[in-house]
Amino acid sequence: MHRWSKLFVPTLREVPSDAEVASHKFLLRAGYVRQLGAGIYSYLFLGQRSVNKIIAIVREEMDLIGQEFLLPALNPAEIWQESGRWTGMGQNMFRLQDRKGAWLALGMTHEEVMTDIARKELRSYKQLPQIWYQIQTKFRDEPRPKSGLLRVRQFLMKDSYSFDIDAAGLDRSFDLHDQVYRKIFTRCGLSFVAVEADSGAMGGSQSQEFMVYTEAGEDLIASCACCGYAANMEKAVSRLAPLQDLAPTGDGQPELVFTPGKGAIADVAEFFHISPAQDVKTVAYMVETKSAKGESVWHPVAAFLRGDHFVNETKLLGLLGGSDLRTMQAEELETWFRGPAGYLGPIGLAPAASLLDGKLNVIVDAALEGRTNMVCGANKLDYHFRNVTPGRDFSWTIAADIRNVAEGEGCPTCGAPLKVAKAVEVGHIFKLGYKYTESMGARVLDPNGKEVTPIMGSYGIGIERILTAAIEQGNDPNGFWLPPSIAPFDVVVTITNVSDAALLAAGEKVAADLEAAGFDVLLDDRNERAGVKFKDADLIGIPYRVNIGKKVAEGKVELVRRASAASEDVEMAGIALALSNAALPA
C-alpha cells in the first residue's frame, strides 16, 4: 500500500503551455512525467509504475515465444557500415566519437547487433528458429519531436528479431508475433486495429502495423467497417466508382484549346464544364536514388493522375526505389516539359523506356488506364488539350497505383465505403528477408550440409506509446482513466477528512482489505479538503476510487468508477468483493 501523503505526485492545476495533445497535458498534470528537453522526458513515480506494468505484460507474453536479451545502446559504427545503414539512416541516428576518434552510434533499432550475434554463433539449421527480444531505450534524432510523448528522441521499445531457415519459417515467426501482439494490446486495454503497412526504410516484404485510432495520431488509416479491411494510407487501395467518360468533340482527336489563366484543376474543370475527374493532373518531381556507395542521383519524374486524386509520395518513392523527392523547379519543368506549371501535360513527352534510365520517367496512375476523352495541360502557357485518351495520345514508362485513397471510396475487398481516420502506431511487425543476414554474412548449414542465409523478421512495440495511446482513448476535461492492467494503481482510497479519526481508521482498514485481496492500492491520507482529493483522483488515471466518507457511520463506503463516474454504496466489509466484481479480469 502506498500512502499519498508520503509520495511525490506533483499534480498541476493549470495546463502547461507547451502541451497540445491530451496525453501530453495529462501526463504532465498528473505528475507522470516531466520534460528535460525537446523529445526527452523523465518518468516520475506514477509514470514509471504504469510503464512497468506495460513491460510486465509485454514480457510475459513475449516469453511464450522468445528469449529476452539485453543489448548495448552504444554501437560501433562498423556494424552499421556493414549493413549499409551508417549512411542509409541519414541524420536520424545519433552519432558520437570516443576519445580515440572512433565513431559510435546510439542504437535506434538493433538489427545489426542481433545479426552480429547470429552470425558469430549460429551454425546449423538445428539451432533455428530463434526469436530474440529486448526491452530497451532507443534513440532517434527526430527532425521534429512533437505531440508530447508521441514522437520523442529517446524511448522504450520492445524489439524482437526472428531467424529462420526459410520463408515458411519466417511466416510462422511472423504469425506468432501477430498473435502475441494482439494478446498484448488486448491485455493493455487498447482498442486497436492491425493494418497493412509500407515497410519503409527497413527493407522487407510483408509488413503490418498495430494502430490505435486517435486524433493525435500522425498516420492515416483507411478501413472498412463491413469486412475489416484496414491499411495505412501509404499502402491502402480502393475500388473507384465507374465514371462516365466525356463524349468526344469534333473529330475526336486531341484539340488545343485556349484556356487563359486556367492553371488550377478547379479552374480548368469550370472552364470546360467538366468534373475534375475528367481532367489529368500533372505532378512533376525530382526523385533521389542512392548508389551503393551512398552517392545520390536525381531523376526526373512526371506523374499523371485523375484531377481529383492526390499523389501518395510514399507509393511513388517505393515504385522508383527512391530515397527522397522534391517537386521540380521552373527551370526543370522547362527542360522536361517545355511548359510552365499549371499547364503541364503528358502529350509530346518522351518517356523513358524503363525506370531510371536517364530519361523522363512517366508514371501514370492506374486510375487513368482505360479512360477516354480527358482534358490535360498542353505544356504551353494558357493552353489545354481535350479529347485526350491515355494510351492512344500518350504513352508512359509505367502505370501503377500512386494515389491516395480517399474517404468514401470502395473497399478493395468488399466494395463498402472506406473510412479514413487518424491513428497512432503502437506496434509494427515485418518480414525483413535477407537484408541484414546477407550483408553481414550470417550463414548456417542446412540438412544437406549446404550453406544458407537465415531469413529475418523484425517486430517492435512502443512501450510508452501504449500509455499515451490509452490516455488518448480515455480522457475527459477532468483527467483520464487507464485500463486497470496498466494503471499505476487499481484503486485510490480517498479518506475525505483525515482529521476524523473514525474515517482515518476506516480508510486504513479498507485499504488493507483491498491490498490483501490483491489490488494495488493508493491510500489518499493527505490532510487536504475532499474536493482537492477528488480532483486529483479524477486526474491521475486510476480506474477506481473508494470514498471513505460520512456513510462510514452506517458501515458503508462508496465505490466510484472513473470512466463512467458511476458510483454505488457498498458495505465496508465487502469492498474487496465489490471491487473484484466491478473490475474486469486482467
Next chain:
RNA sequence: CGGGGCGUAGCGCAGCCUGGUAGCGCAUCUGCUUUGGGAGCAGAGGGCCGGGGGUUCGAAUCCCUCCGCCCCGACCA
C-alpha cells in the same frame, strides 16, 4: 531545414509598442478557522526578466547575436 510563436517567481500570465529600477492569479511557508468537488482571513518567502554584447545617465522594455521550447510544413522501422 523552411514558416510562425514564445522565453518575466514552481505553474499560468501581465508589463515591452511609448526606457525610469518588476506585478497579478494559483502554488509554497506560518498562524487561526474550515473539511464531499481545487476553502477563508492574516502574515511571509521566492526573480542575474533565457545567455552574451551594444545603445543610453538609466534596459525586462530599443539594437545585434547566440541558446532553448512549442506549433505548421518538410521529415518520420
